Amino acid sequence: xxxxxxxxxxxxxxxxxxxxxxxxSPFLDKIAGRRILIKPECLQHTGxxxxxxxxxxxxxxxxxxxxxxxxxxxxxxxxxxxxxxxxEHGAPAVIVMPSDAPKIKVDNTRALGAEVxxxxxATQDRDEIGxxxxxERGLTxxxxxxxxxxxxxxxxxxxxxxxxxxxxxxxxxxxxVCCGGGGLTSGIALAxxxxxxxxxxRPAEPAGFDDVTRSLLAGTILSxxxxxxxxxxxxxxxxxxxxxxxxxxxxxxxxxxxxDDDCLRAMGLAFERLKIVVEPGGAAGLAAALxxxxxxxxxxxxxxxxxxxxxxxxxxxxxxxx
Amino acid sequence: xxxxxxxxxxxxxxxxxxxxxxxxSPFLDKIAGRRILIKPECLQHTGxxxxxxxxxxxxxxxxxxxxxxxxxxxxxxxxxxxxxxxxEHGAPAVIVMPSDAPKIKVDNTRALGAEVxxxxxATQDRDEIGxxxxxERGLTxxxxxxxxxxxxxxxxxxxxxxxxxxxxxxxxxxxxVCCGGGGLTSGIALAxxxxxxxxxxRPAEPAGFDDVTRSLLAGTILSxxxxxxxxxxxxxxxxxxxxxxxxxxxxxxxxxxxxDDDCLRAMGLAFERLKIVVEPGGAAGLAAALxxxxxxxxxxxxxxxxxxxxxxxxxxxxxxxx
Numbered sequence: 001x002x003x004x005x006x007x008x009x010x011x012x013x014x015x016x017x018x019x020x021x022x023x024x025s026p027f028l029d030k031i032a033g034r035r036i037l038i039k040p041e042c043l044q045h046t047g048x049x050x051x052x053x054x055x056x057x058x059x060x061x062x063x064x065x066x067x068x069x070x071x072x073x074x075x076x077x078x079x080x081x082x083x084x085x086x087x088e089h090g091a092p093a094v095i096v097m098p099s100d101a102p103k104i105k106v107d108n109t110r111a112l113g114a115e116v117x118x119x120x121x122a123t124q125d126r127d128e129i130g131x132x133x134x135x136e137r138g139l140t141x142x143x144x145x146x147x148x149x150x151x152x153x154x155x156x157x158x159x160x161x162x163x164x165x166x167x168x169x170x171x172x173x174x175x176x177v178c179c180g181g182g183g184l185t186s187g188i189a190l191a192x193x194x195x196x197x198x199x200x201x202r203p204a205e206p207a208g209f210d211d212v213t214r215s216l217l218a219g220t221i222l223s224x225x226x227x228x229x230x231x232x233x234x235x236x237x238x239x240x241x242x243x244x245x246x247x248x249x250x251x252x253x254x255x256x257x258x259x260d261d262d263c264l265r266a267m268g269l270a271f272e273r274l275k276i277v278v279e280p281g282g283a284a285g286l287a288a289a290l291x292x293x294x295x296x297x298x299x300x301x302x303x304x305x306x307x308x309x310x311x312x313x314x315x316x317x318x319x320x321x322x
Numbered sequence: 323x324x325x326x327x328x329x330x331x332x333x334x335x336x337x338x339x340x341x342x343x344x345x346x347s348p349f350l351d352k353i354a355g356r357r358i359l360i361k362p363e364c365l366q367h368t369g370x371x372x373x374x375x376x377x378x379x380x381x382x383x384x385x386x387x388x389x390x391x392x393x394x395x396x397x398x399x400x401x402x403x404x405x406x407x408x409x410e411h412g413a414p415a416v417i418v419m420p421s422d423a424p425k426i427k428v429d430n431t432r433a434l435g436a437e438v439x440x441x442x443x444a445t446q447d448r449d450e451i452g453x454x455x456x457x458e459r460g461l462t463x464x465x466x467x468x469x470x471x472x473x474x475x476x477x478x479x480x481x482x483x484x485x486x487x488x489x490x491x492x493x494x495x496x497x498x499v500c501c502g503g504g505g506l507t508s509g510i511a512l513a514x515x516x517x518x519x520x521x522x523x524r525p526a527e528p529a530g531f532d533d534v535t536r537s538l539l540a541g542t543i544l545s546x547x548x549x550x551x552x553x554x555x556x557x558x559x560x561x562x563x564x565x566x567x568x569x570x571x572x573x574x575x576x577x578x579x580x581x582d583d584d585c586l587r588a589m590g591l592a593f594e595r596l597k598i599v600v601e602p603g604g605a606a607g608l609a610a611a612l613x614x615x616x617x618x619x620x621x622x623x624x625x626x627x628x629x630x631x632x633x634x635x636x637x638x639x640x641x642x643x644x
Contacts, residue, residue, distance in 0.1 A: 018343055018345070019343060020343065021340055021341060021342065021343060021365065023340070023365060026433075026434075027430075027433065040365075040597075042597040043343065043345060043362075043596070043597055043598070047597050104594070108349075111348075111349065112348075271599055271637075272426070274365070275362075275364040275365055275369050275598060275599040275600075275630030276365070276597060276598060276599065277593055277597040277598065277599065278597075308597030312641050312644055315593075315641065316638070316641065319634050319637065319638065322634055
């Protein structure tokens with residue numbers, strides 16, 4: 001896993017992924033007490049950054065592998081990212097999704113042409129299911145974060161942040177990144193270590209599911225006690241990945257833990273001040289930057305709003321915070 | 323009024339306005355039966371394209387004019403655009419706003435440092451009020467659309483559409499633009515006539531306030547019978563401008579008329595499929611492209627979602643359409 005893989009992924013993705021802008025609002029700066037920039041990956045194809053990793057991985061497959069098809073397991077955003085990347089490569093896709101995933105994510109994944117297989121998050125192991133079906137049906141498994149090409153694809157967000165912020169004269173900043181298994185977080189960290197060494201990534205997680213924060217403090221991989229019970233479904237994973245954790249250790253600052261209510265408030269402010277739609281798990285980084293300013297250093301925090309695939313009832317709750 | 327003024331405005335704006343991306347969704351393509359691209363100017367500073375015209379006009383003022391300050395009248399978006407442009411130039415700003423403008427727009431204009439003067443849309447003439455206060459207080463009046471530099475600033479949206487769509491291989495398209503007084507519509511039309519001559523602008527208006535559509539058909543400026551009664555407050559004007567109408571006549575295709583309900587549905591779909599927040603008047607172009615496909619020609623329609631400054635109750639109505 002190295003910066004050249006991220007640069008190569010950026011070249012493959014260039015005409016396919018969307019170059020999301022950097023947003024800002026003086027009203028958000030005022031809340032945080034410093035300059036806040038927002039990288040809205042909710043505006044990416046399929047509504048999250050996951051399209052980048054999906055495309056980066058699928059675009060490396062051989063013709064035979066593409067013909068046989070791919071399989072992924074995902075709470076929804078990786079599912080859609082892989083499904084669209086596969087479709088655009090003419091490859092069939094099977095997606096293993098938890099039965100409690102937001103309906104919009106399941107529906108969208110099917111609409112993108114994928115076969116969806118549901119599993120019970122509490123009692124079944126998705127990696128076991130994915131590995132087994134991959135073997136039975138000759139599919140290539142694309143893991144959501146512990147895959148070098150997926151990390152490379154997500155890392156293109158970091159290359160863009162470095163270039164876009166430099167164009168604005170910003171070279172020193174902390175980057176608040178919503179963190180599940182750590183694919184995006186580690187990819188951005190690697191990209192910034194190369195292209196913006198005075199920037200530092202800070203993983204953001206929901207309270208009760210702060211495996212990365214605790215693992216970084218302990219210096220070893222720790223797990224969450226449970227795998228459900230937060231509205232931040234997109235970033236609930238058992239523990240940091242075996243590939244991603246050493247990268248997080250090498251390059252990231254301390255994690256920042258936020259509550260579900262913080263995420264709803266950040267979603268409301270993103271609606272009001274940025275005119276973007278963010279899902280709960282995609283708002284954790286912005287919530288950290290806005291509501292926990294004492295945990296950050298420096299004049300500028302760049303928050304990545306990682307996804308926007310939110311059901312209407314949950315979005316209504318966010319509007320109620322305004 | 324010519325293309326060189328738009329190119330000059332683009333140079334002045336370059337490091338200040340946001341380069342909004344082109345968005346898309348296969349789900350919207352399916353509804354419209356053709357490729358739909360969206361230029362989300364709701365993501366512009368102050369939540370609408372109006373910042374471009376405000377900046378273009380204010381950046382042309384002399385030091386003396388800046389010291390004395392500027393005045394603008396506006397239902398809200400031009401107000402915020404001028405207020406922020408004035409603030410960034412260190413100039414005081416007075417904004418004349420209708421008393422029924424959405425609260426968020428009045429609050430935001432004040433928060434941007436402007437002095438707000440409210441008037442009654444039904445009984446008072448905003449141009450008379452603006453002209454009078456400008457004379458009394460030595461302020462420079464920046465009109466919302468009948469001002470060459472404002473048109474030039476809005477026209478930078480057209481330069482970007484031409485460049486961004488060409489990069490995607492799109493050179494033939496119709497452009498659905500929400501149209502009030504015609505500043506944005508005429509600016510885009512002029513820009514495309516120069517940089518993308520195979521693209522054609524189509525003004526979109528709310529039913530009952532279709533002055534531009536009727537004026538284009540009649541070949542002369544016609545007025546609306548009333549000035550309130552639509553949720554599309556941002557694009558309700560009495561009639562096309564004296565500067566803008568000849569440009570619209572020379573370069574635009576026929577207008578497309580949509581209902582308030584169409585705009586709410588388009589707002590809901592923009593939430594669901596694009597993850598952007600659009601206000602009713604800013605959704606008219608997208609509503610035209612999605613729900614009146616027979617009124618357009620060609621494989622591609624590019625809709626400009628012009629603003630996102632919507633109150634929560636109105637946005638809730640849009641969510642109810644999903």
